Amino acid sequence: xxxxxxxxxxxxxxxxxxLGADVIALQEVDRRFGRRETVLPRELVEExxxxxxxxxxxxxxxxxxxxxxxxxxxxxxxxAEPIDLPAIEPRGAVCAHLSAxxxxxCVVGMHLDLSGLLRRKQVDAVCGHIAALGKPAVMLGDLxxxxxxGGALRGFAGAWSVLQPGRSFxxxxxxxxxxxxxxxxxxxxxxxxxxxxALSAMASDHLPVKASLxxxx
Numbered sequence: 001x002x003x004x005x006x007x008x009x010x011x012x013x014x015x016x017x018x019l020g021a022d023v024i025a026l027q028e029v030d031r032r033f034g035r036r037e038t039v040l041p042r043e044l045v046e047e048x049x050x051x052x053x054x055x056x057x058x059x060x061x062x063x064x065x066x067x068x069x070x071x072x073x074x075x076x077x078x079x080a081e082p083i084d085l086p087a088i089e090p091r092g093a094v095c096a097h098l099s100a101x102x103x104x105x106c107v108v109g110m111h112l113d114l115s116g117l118l119r120r121k122q123v124d125a126v127c128g129h130i131a132a133l134g135k136p137a138v139m140l141g142d143l144x145x146x147x148x149x150g151g152a153l154r155g156f157a158g159a160w161s162v163l164q165p166g167r168s169f170x171x172x173x174x175x176x177x178x179x180x181x182x183x184x185x186x187x188x189x190x191x192x193x194x195x196x197x198a199l200s201a202m203a204s205d206h207l208p209v210k211a212s213l214x215x216x217x
Contacts, residue, residue, distance in 0.1 A: 003172055003202050009040045013048050015200045019210055023098065024050070024070040025109030025140045030061045032090060038062035049073050053080040053096035065092030067109045067141065075100045083129050085122040087113055093126055103215050106133055110141040116151055119144065123155030136186035136215055142206060143180045159185040165209035166194040171201045179209045187213045
């Protein structure tokens with residue numbers, strides 16, 4: 001939902017084009033009630049040459065509890081699954097198994113709880129899921145964590161790096177770093193930032209965050 005209270009799929013896709021990313025994680029891409037149908041028509045997504053990491057959960061949905069992962073044409077989707085999180089609200093995470101340039105890795109898109117206690121448990125659940133896979137991984141999404149280094153972010157201690165792209169919420173006057181990118185030790189980060197444009201400030205109440213990552217040898 002845009003800051004003008006309008007749903008505008010074309011506007012969202014235009015912002016994704018501005019980003020020029022290889023992998024995109026989206027939150028609230030599905031409606032919360034009924035058939036949970038996506039608010040981004042799949043045909044429009046595919047016309048823009050994005051591919052959806054299919055979860056095969058609900059026929060009309062694109063993600064799981066609103067979380068979805070899109071990839072550029074040169075990125076192969078090897079599989080995807082939802083990650084069950086301890087929650088009171090309808091929150092969740094999705095994990096996509098991807099390959100590019102002959103290297104395999106995982107990307108998790110997540111939207112964490114408003115409760116600090118549940119956020120910490122959710123971070124533990126996601127980290128446990130990734131640890132069992134044993135692959136390079138990137139996690140990103142709306143963590144709902146207002147602290148810059150404390151709170152649920154402590155769950156990423158050790159081999160994880162929590163990037164600080166900048167303030168992304170609310171989009172009209174950013175005050176908080178709610179949207180984060182976290183990567184395993186297998187990556188080098190060249191840059192992390194908030195994408196702020198006239199279009200992105202209107203398309204959502206959160207500004208997109210982005211990072212340039214490369215796998216180490």
